[in-house]
Amino acid sequence: MSKLGLVIGREYSSRVKKKSFIILTILVPLIMGALGALALWFGMEEEKHLRVLVDDPADLCGGKIFIGQDENPPATFYFTDHVEDDDFRYSEVYKDYDVKVNIDPDVFTNRTILGYFREQPKASTNLYIQKKITGRLQEYFAEDEGVSAAKFREILKPYEFTLLDVDDDKDKEGEMKAQMVGIGFSVMIFVFLIVYAGQVMRSVLEEKTSRVVEIIVSSVKPFELMLGKIVAIGLVGLTQFAIWIILLSVIMISIQGMFTAQIDAETVQNIAAGAMDPEMMEMMNNDNAMLIYQQINWGTLIVMFLIYFLLGYVLYASLFAIVGAASDSETDTQQLMIPVMLPLMFVYFISFSIIGNVDGLAALWGSYIPFSSPIIMLQRVATGTVDIYEVVISVLLLVGTCLLTVYLAGKVYRTGILMYGKKASWKEIIKWLRH
């Protein structure tokens, strides 16, 4: 086996055998799966059909609520002329009703509807009740004005409203939603860059502080040692991804298997919506979900994620290796890390500022500049607004920069690792680069 192979082998096996690695790799999908299952379970627990007593002395609802054909209503409405709130609360007669809603005869002027529940209904049911009753009141008002309920419902039907770029007639709203998916990937890359590149730094520092490094570099070129480290930790990262994806898929499939017998897709959607505020819930309908699935080319996105993660990792890992080699203790690294972390943090914030403006200058430049392209480009890829040649240029620039930083890091590394007992300043590091 070549020496580089030996270095990679040692670094890789020592990492994947660590308890922390095993725990993190197995625990993360398990926790995520458990949380998902828990959410589903709670959702099912709450899937209780409510009986709503509508106290409507002025008969403003006309004693009925319109229910659509395809609806799977979480509540049924019952009407009464008048029931005292205290009777609802204490009387055995009304104990089968879960919610009581009072329609004030003056509701059209005071615009207030008050109700009581026995057990807090979940947000989506609450919203359903509100929507049905206010809708019915509006219909009543319309009928009063001579517009039939059916006509009024037609009038109220929402319009699909879209603003398009005059020079580019693609659908911006869908694009923004797709970009949110891209942002998810950006955040993942950002976190993984810091985690794995940070591991390279700590590994360099560990060999330096334990003074084992001089024994190793008497057999292996410092550059090989550094390269071995970067490759091995990158492989550890990929191993972790692979295990996560496999475990998560297995967990997802088994959870689905456990629950599908009892719930249909719509329930799942309701449960998901229950966790969001009403406005978000409005947005989340089947059309949106389909849009995201259809607009985003997941295969391309995942391949791009891997390419940009690996290249970004090599870039930042070599910078972190410089910091590790120039430091003499963990505390030293914090100071030296600032110039490396600052651009990364800046890029991270930029990636949020370009939401909804993925064709803007910031996004354009950000997706070319190698220090930011691993984080920014994925958003453009997710929205599908990027041409293949742009990706090629961006990747080539990134590869070139990676080669340069690895080369420069090698120069700093070979001097830095043998400097014991003091922290180098950036001024000295630049001197080593020139030497």
Next chain:
Amino acid sequence: MEMLRVENIVKQYAGHKALDDISIQTKQGEIFGLLGPNGAGKTSLIRIINQITGPDAGKIYLEGKELQRSDIERIGYLPEERGLYKKMKVRDQAMYFARLKGLSKKDAKKKLDYWFEKFEITSWYDKKVEELSKGMAQKIQFIITVLHEPKLLILDEPFSGFDPINTELIKREILQLKKDGASIMLSTHNMNSVEEICDSIALINKSKLLVSGNLQDVKSRFKSDTYAIQFKGMMFGFANALFASYSLEHSEQIDEHRAIAHVKLLKGNTLNDLLKTVMPVVEIEAVNEVIPTMNDIFIQAVTEDGLPQQKGGQDE
């Protein structure tokens, strides 16, 4: 037979010269002491021989051939700043280093067993280094250095940090390795061990070579025509008799009537002349030539850097 030849090595770091035209030569099967105060450039030279860093100028030859990258497998190096992976098991670690030095898995295992049995430490195999004491870890480091049976062993301050028992053990092993045919270069501050085990030395100060050669030759070069004379009689009379042709360097009263005086010959006088001068005054009991210790030579050469030029300088 020549083992290592260092020719006109120059190494410049940002801001200072670490090695200035250093040339030394070691023979096969000898123990060569590389001496010098802290910061003299010893470690820089050792790192260049180990190909950890490269020289700015000059060449290095191993057994007559210019040093190649593959030669690192023929060299064993114990650095001054040494350590091990704390979380790694002793066996895995030793195997890793052995394989980096080019040994096959099978050979590495066989040789590891040999050394661990020799030092009676096979029970440490599955221990992590962090569970070992400092002395135990040092033994492992020594084993790692010699495991691949290097032809040239380079030991940078091998005795620093070792307790007296381990120091003796390592000294014994070094002599055994020499007997088995290895050539050894060691850098040390421990002048007693230099006297004990070194065949040749080189003394470096402020990045320059001050003196080098066979230990006995170097010592005789640093002789200063000084004799220790033990006598019975009055020191006063003895000192007066010396007058201007000799210099009384040092004297010491043994008892009421006897003393030892260190006398340096001046103006081309011989020992015979000296004896003739003092014999009428005192009764001579013993005469010995004063041979400088390595400690004396080290201190003299370094504090009066340049003084031995007329003697040691010719070696450069």
